[in-house]
Amino acid sequence: MARTGVTYLDVFEAAKAIKARGEEPTVDKVRTLLGTGSKSTIAPLLKRWKSETASNTDVSGLPKDLVEALKGLHQRIQKGANQQIEQVQQEFGALEAELSENLTEAQETSVKQAAQIRELEQKLSSAESEKRRLKVALDESRSVLEKCKYQLEDSSARVSEQKTAIEEMKQENRDIREHFEHFQQRTATDRQHERDQYRSSSDQLKGQVTSLSEQLGLAERKLSDQDLLYKQGQALITELNREKQDLRQQIGVALTEASNLKLQTEKQVEMAQTRSAEISQLQGEFAQLQNDSSAKEREIQLQQLSLEKLESELVTMKDLAERLSDENRMALQEKAMLQGRFTQLESSLKRRQDL
16 A cells, blocks of 8 residues: 555656656665655555556557567566565565564573573672681581591590499399399288288189079079969959959849749748858958968068168178279289389389480
8 A cells, every 4th residue: 555645646747857857767776766655565666656657658660560660678577577576575574574583582582591690690609608607617617627627536535434323223123123023022921911812712703602692593483483473373362352352242032022022032032041051151251361371471471571681781782892992993003113123223224324
């Protein structure tokens, strides 16, 4: 697209001026003369000017074939020149772009190298500072080394003194160990005696508990039998009461019939007397059953008292077993304490031996 201000008239005037100087107008010359415009804008306008100029050339007196041939030759030459101009322009544009890109890369590389140089300078400065610091540290380390040598000599003397003290402590530890072994042997004998006594007492208690358990089972079986007899007596009493009630109902019916039937009074009286005798007999049997039931109840109470006594004895035996268990636990605790003390003594002996 043509830039604003560059027109065909401008190109025409510039080409005419160049032609007047005796030179052949070209795109570069026209552009230089105008001082503005792009080659892509000036080239077609200049081509148009050349075409019009060629058509206006005076060809009078020349053969027509020659004129046509000259025009064709001129057009071919002009076309070839234009193509070369365009090719050169394209090559120049590509070269210009490449140079611009190379320039940009060179500038970026220069900036990076400058940054690297600054970084190296900083590292060099840091290295020099570190070198000075290490030198100061080396001097301090040498001073500390001298002090350590002096302390080492002093420590060697102290170690010799400590070795002498350790030998003395080892001798004391051997004496303590001999006394402790004697004490341990005596303690083991006492503990064995206590364990034997506890085992004997425990066996006796187990025998007593077994015997009491058997007695308790026997008493429970007896109580169960007595309870069964009591239930049977209660059932019998209930049956007698029911029969007694039935008899009373029958007596009532008989008395009613006796009052209504005077003719059968004597028979009913006899029957009533007979039944009264039976009732008396039944009442006697009932009283006997009540007496038997009372005796059974007293016997059950005695059995319950015996059972309670056995349970009390069993509780006493359990308490005794718990006390023995507590004593055994205390004995085990004392044993653990003695073992702890023995362990502490061994640890102390080992530490002294290590020293």
